[in-house]
Amino acid sequence: xxxxxxxxxxxxxxxxxxxxxxxxxxxxxxxxxxxxxxxxxxxxxxxxxxxxxxxxxxxxxxxxxxxxxxxxxxxxxxxxxxxxxxxxxxxxxxxxxxxxxxxxxxxxxxxxxxxxxxxxxxxxxxxxxxxxxx
Amino acid sequence: xxxxxxxxxxxxxxxxxxxxxxxxxxxxxxxxxxxxxxxxxxxxxxxxxxxxxxxxxxxxxxxxxxxxxxxxxxxxxxxxxxxxxxxxxxxxxxxxxxxxxxxxxxxxxxxxxxxxxxxxxxxxxxxxxxxxxxxxxxxxxxxxxxxxxxxx
Numbered sequence: 001x002x003x004x005x006x007x008x009x010x011x012x013x014x015x016x017x018x019x020x021x022x023x024x025x026x027x028x029x030x031x032x033x034x035x036x037x038x039x040x041x042x043x044x045x046x047x048x049x050x051x052x053x054x055x056x057x058x059x060x061x062x063x064x065x066x067x068x069x070x071x072x073x074x075x076x077x078x079x080x081x082x083x084x085x086x087x088x089x090x091x092x093x094x095x096x097x098x099x100x101x102x103x104x105x106x107x108x109x110x111x112x113x114x115x116x117x118x119x120x121x122x123x124x125x126x127x128x129x130x131x132x133x134x
Numbered sequence: 135x136x137x138x139x140x141x142x143x144x145x146x147x148x149x150x151x152x153x154x155x156x157x158x159x160x161x162x163x164x165x166x167x168x169x170x171x172x173x174x175x176x177x178x179x180x181x182x183x184x185x186x187x188x189x190x191x192x193x194x195x196x197x198x199x200x201x202x203x204x205x206x207x208x209x210x211x212x213x214x215x216x217x218x219x220x221x222x223x224x225x226x227x228x229x230x231x232x233x234x235x236x237x238x239x240x241x242x243x244x245x246x247x248x249x250x251x252x253x254x255x256x257x258x259x260x261x262x263x264x265x266x267x268x269x270x271x272x273x274x275x276x277x278x279x280x281x282x283x284x285x286x
Contacts, residue, residue, distance in 0.1 A: 031246060049246035053239035060235035064228050080227055081211060087234050088207030091267045092200035098263030099196035103182055104189075109263055111241035111248075118238055 009069040016062035023055035056115055078129055085125030090118045160213040167202040167209070168271075174198045203267060225281050233274035240269055 005011045034040050034048045063083070070076045094114060100106040150158070178195040210230065217223045 035246075046247070050243055052246065053242040056239045056242060057235045060231050060238075064231045067227060067231075068224070080214060083231070083234070084207055084211050084214075087230065087270070088204055091207075091237075091270060092203045094263050094266045095199050095203060096196050098266075099178065099199065100192070101263060103178075103192045103196070110245055111263065112245040114241040114266070115238040118234065 007070075007072070007075075009066055009071070010075075012069065013062065013066035016065070017059055020055040020059035020062060023058070024052060027055060028052040074133075078126070078133075081129045082122050082125040085129065086118050086122030089121035089125070090114060093117065093121075156213060156216050160209055163209050164206050167205045170202045171199055171267075174202070221285075225278070225285070229274050229277035229281060232277040233270045236273035236277075237266055237270045241266065 005014060031048050031051050035045070040048055063079075067076055067079065070079075094109070094117075097106065097109045101108060153161070174195070178198075181191060181195055210226075214223055214226060217226070
């Protein structure tokens with residue numbers, strides 16, 4: 001799959017995102033097992049809770065690095081617009097759900113789902129943004 | 135203290151003077167949308183306080199804040215498309231990315247801490263979900279300020 005990507009910036013971006021996703025799964029597993037079986041308390045518990053968030057920051061820093069490295073202005077704008085779409089949709093969805101949680105009896109949204117939802121909305125935004133340029 | 139406030143006010147005034155028409159217009163419109171959001175939020179709490187609990191009204195007030203929120207994101211997109219200075223554009227994009235990172239990382243940490251102790255911060259869960267936008271906005275303002283300082 002990586003060999004089919006000719007653009008070096010995009011290849012590096014794909015590798016970085018893969019590493020971040022893998023680390024996120026691994027760290028989440030470590031945190032979940034730690035809390036379930038390790039009965040963590042105090043500072044250690046807080047440090048373990050922060051652990052799964054580190055690859056998330058890494059992934060978004062990697063996205064920023066890709067935007068700096070990408071030479072193709074069109075590709076860069078495409079990703080920027082898709083990211084904005086993703087951010088907007090995520091914030092709108094969480095706010096609407098938050099109000100519904102406050103005033104009606106909708107089930108609680110676990111905030112751990114916000115990160116995958118953000119990338120899902122970005123993925124949905126890409127074809128929409130591309131449609132504009134056809 | 136008073137002196138410090140004066141220095142801060144002068145800095146803010148000078149900073150605003152240096153902005154381009156596009157930048158100033160975008161900031162004004164974002165501010166107007168924020169005010170609209172605050173009004174909707176206040177109306178929503180007023181509705182809840184005085185017991186207007188019709189389902190349609192509840193859904194309407196839950197959906198209404200999404201409109202100014204999308205308007206702000208659209209304004210940012212329009213600003214990025216219109217900004218002719220490549221350096222400033224990249225700085226704004228990086229700030230938005232940092233803000234998104236802070237928001238989702240904050241959500242993840244908070245989620246793990248709630249799993250650790252269900253009464254973490256004693257705040258209700260719905261309130262924390264609504265706070266996402268505020269966290270994003272504050273983080274992006276801080277990020278712009280940090281980058282401006284870095285590149286000064």
